[in-house]
């Protein structure tokens with residue numbers, strides 16, 4: 001059996017870097033600067049761009065890396081940093097990029113390219129539909145192992161076919177066993 005690589009999809013995955021595309025979170029929720037500092041009480045919290053040394057626990061391991069340009073609100077008086085949802089999104093994107101994980105946009109594009117619903121993809125991958133949904137809304141970052149699995153799933157027609165027959169008929173002998 002020769003697996004057919006869907007090269008178009010592989011290229012599509014590698015050609016889209018982590019875009020800071022906005023998710024469906026409510027817009028306009030941000031108050032105008034300067035903000036009042038929760039630490040020193042001064043109205044001196046403004047937007048700044050800093051080099052940030054992140055240490056993030058993911059998938060049972062701690063990853064340390066530097067984010068060269070993190071945009072976050074900082075108090076000009078005491079240096080207090082404010083970690084908003086937008087800051088968290090940047091850190092998540094940086095972790096994804098550091099680990100070379102698929103971004104929500106890349107996963108979404110892969111599903112669209114295959115014309116596959118989230119339900120169908122989740123069934124074949126053997127994960128809960130809610131899990132896939134959390135990856136797509138950036139509420140959760142997939143493990144490195146599952147990320148590799150999804151990449152293989154997107155790239156090889158033969159893998160998708162074998163997974164379909166396995167999930168369709170659990171009584172039958174798995175196509176992965178010889």
Ligand SMILES: [Zn+2]
Nearest residue numbers: 037040075078
């Ligand atoms: Zn302050």
